[in-house]
Amino acid sequence: MSTGSGNRNTNTEPWGSFDDNLIQGGGSAVIDMENMDDTSGSSFEDMGDMHQRMKEEEEVAAEAAATEDDAGEDGEFLGMKGLKGQLGRQVADEVWQAGKRQASRAFNLYANIDILRPYFDVEPVQVRSRLIESLIPVRMVNFPQKIAGELYGPLMLVFTLVAILLHGMKTSGTVIREGTLMGTAIGTCFGYWLGVSSFIYFLAYLVNAQITMLQTLSLLGYGLFGHCVVLLITYNIHFHFLFYVLWLLLGGLSTLRMVAALLSRTVGRTPRLLLCGTVSVLHMLFLLYLHFAYHKIVEGLLDSLEGPNLAPIQRVARDVPEMTLNATVRSLGTLPVVR
């Protein structure tokens, strides 16, 4: 009931906030006047406003009362009604504002989804053919090659890579620290995808290559398909020789495909060398990194975590008799190493 009146007033009057302040001051005066039936002590403008408001509220109350069947009593407590109305109006105003904010946020979210939707406009057949094409370099560098601007495939490939990395970490003996591994895997994959894409885009901007950010993301994302295949195989079959063959073959093919696409969109010898050299080095080294250094680093991390975990406690205990301050400083100094 009061919500309706609040909404109504804020909607119809653009000077709502100023009026609300006025009414706040005169809130108790309404009751007094109703009781004493005296109009002195208040300006007529205010009174007119009051009466208009009260009439409006009466109308609203009457509307509400039509459903509640006790319309007769409402007229007698007009003063209380006014106070309640103001309270209700304030509360309703706040609620309405909060609701509006939330609704606009939700609307923004949905608007953003609508903005992103064209990038996810693909068919399964297209995705499959793009996955296969990502391993087939095209020897056409005179004419700009077509690069699909699409994000579904890259996003799914990055998530697949995260899952494969998790699997690799678990089977490589690092069974504990699951959560840290999960975060690291997600951070590595998304960091590589977004970071290197931005870097390539920046380089491409510097050397005046014709490529958009979206195309960069798509190109690099589909380039991760080779990585996924190689890592999935080599995490399960542990032959270093097999890994090197696959690294050169699949990783090389996907890198060549990206290099060819970039070559066709760049003009000049030095820009081509710069851009394609950076891309191929980063892409090939990332695969090496994922296969070798990754779980070694994690294992090393675990060692360093498990080693000094006990050491500071012992050291503090030993140093306490000598000098307390020194020990605390030293233990404080070792803390960042532990973290």
Add this chain to the structure above:
Amino acid sequence: MSDTELTDRQLTGLSDISIAEDIPVEGDIAVPVGSLRRDDGFSTLDEPVKETILRDLRAVGNKFVHVLYPKRSSALLRDWDLWGPLLLCVTLALLLQGGAADSDEQGGPQFAEVFVIIWFGSIIITLNSKLLGGTISFFQSLCVLGYCILPLTVAMVVCRIVLVGGSGTVSFAVRLAVVTASFGWSTFASTAFLVDSQPPNRKALVVYPVFLFYFVIGWIILTFSPSQ
């Protein structure tokens, strides 16, 4: 009022063409009266708390049955709730946590991580299906994905029981079979509910992240081993 003005304007507009102005406007105008706001004699305010809880629990249980026997019904979609997913998620996380909690090392999947994987995973799948043009609402999809963890939770319970017996090759084989079966079941049930709301040519694209999601959860369950 504005309606009559509109009609008048339309009529005057028409009168310019061929019709005379004095044609009477006739018809019935049915206005829905505010009786829609009122629940017809059904009030949950004065019933015992026990009944309320039991009714909600029964609704959750009904949906469990729907997941275990996924026939194409819209009950899971129509009145969604997040109680069942919360229950399943907490149960799964506690079961996965259990082995590592009493030991000193902070190994094993932590409660919070399982929780985060499940919820963020379902949110990502939902956003993906929205982006692919699905007509399902956000929470409906969350509800379906959450309820379809049920087979995997059951598999987790079975795995815990099997692991009590011992951890050899036989126990691993049993666990592998159970987890694979429940993973297939989860994927099948969730796609049975979700696929209908997707454009027919893109079902594979929607199913893939669902498959990946349940695969990761199933794999976490399979590799779980309680630390002594």
